[in-house]
Amino acid sequence: MKPFHSYQNPSLAVDLVVFGYSKQNLSVLLLNRKEAPFKDRWVLPGAFLQMEERFKDTCSRVLKTKLGMDDVYLEQLYSFDEPDRDPRGRAISVAHYALVNPARIAIAAGSMANDVSWFNINDLPALGFDHDSMFQQALQRLRSKITYFPVGFELLDDLFTMPELHELYECILDITIDRRNFRRKILESEYIINTGKKREGSQNRHPDLYKFNKKLKKNSFQINF
Amino acid sequence: MKPFHSYQNPSLAVDLVVFGYSKQNLSVLLLNRKEAPFKDRWVLPGAFLQMEERFKDTCSRVLKTKLGMDDVYLEQLYSFDEPDRDPRGRAISVAHYALVNPARIAIAAGSMANDVSWFNINDLPALGFDHDSMFQQALQRLRSKITYFPVGFELLDDLFTMPELHELYECILDITIDRRNFRRKILESEYIINTGKKREGSQNRHPDLYKFNKKLKKNSFQINF
């Protein structure tokens, strides 16, 4: 199919804010550019749309081929259209964010090791293009979303403990939440289920293992921290 | 500037969900198509991007030339990219929504009268293209936004009464809200100011006239109804 419109259209791309949570750290995946523009600067991974691709297809392609990730939570954020956002010419980018559990993927393998890296969100370098504002928008969206939708389980293992979930929320929202009040609110929301099992191996009392409730009655809730 | 990317890019368009509030009715502006595809069907107003235009420029152009509107509240919603969403060929559309006060614009003037019309949101025809889902998404966003950001004043006159604001919220959210509790919450949010004047002419007690507080300390709040 050919475009039916009269003038030469802008290039279309996606850019990805890939969040990973590991060891009480929320991180973002960045790429070190090897060519101009923004040579040697860190940027978000992205790619131009290929024929007949939908945005999510392009995102999956990037995640798969550049980063070796499969089956990732993905959400469209916003489309960036400033005419000069790419020095090479007019390009429109549809920003997305992804949530991955770094434990499940082999990221720093092979040739990638040098130019792909996780950065703690509190310690980011200045990014190329307009990627700083893409990141800010993604972080804002994630912070907002986690208070009314169970996206946390995308970042954790299938089984997790209450303290782990608690730390995730504190880390993402960058606030401290009373442990006991957090437990009460989360349990009232009914979006996690106690499996009856316990996490073994720790020195002190073994915490209960929970899993996410996949048959939520309501598909949204509101928790105010 | 020419695209620097290799393949022929999809066409790029914007589509607009224009909300208007009048006489206790929330309405959307629709266009009756005169050509195929979707001839004689109602659709959202929209247009293809022209050279160097940003999305908002294109939106303003549509609002100005097709609908005679200036200076309208506008927000980007979501980009729609299904390959077959336009039978004429691959086209990507960035949906926006706009809030206007119908009293301020002369809409049904001249040649437009036949093919442009307001529809109550509860009484919409089936729309062409994928515009039904665009509308649904816009309504959802508006409902969410109005609970944490003062967008209501875009739909009302500069001066308005408490009962008018109350009705606007009930209409948009499609719920009933206790009049007195609504007053308390809105006043606590400090996003409106009592002007001291009163609306004259009504048969009963003359309600106070309020205006929106343009120097809000906090730029967001949360009201739960």
Add this chain to the structure above:
DNA sequence: TACTCTTTGTGTTAATCTGACGCAAAGATA
């Protein structure tokens, strides 16, 4: 002028929710 009807502005109160915190059980170590 006094009475009625309706709308609008203000206040009250009981029920609910929230934040802050106490305490005991569980597990490992000494």
Add this chain to the structure above:
DNA sequence: TATCTTTGCGTCAGATTAACACAAAGAGTA
């Protein structure tokens, strides 16, 4: 068995909310 830390469960005062009562304002009417 005692100690230390973490985890699970409960309590309670203060804040917030929903439901509702009531008086003031305005216009019409007898």
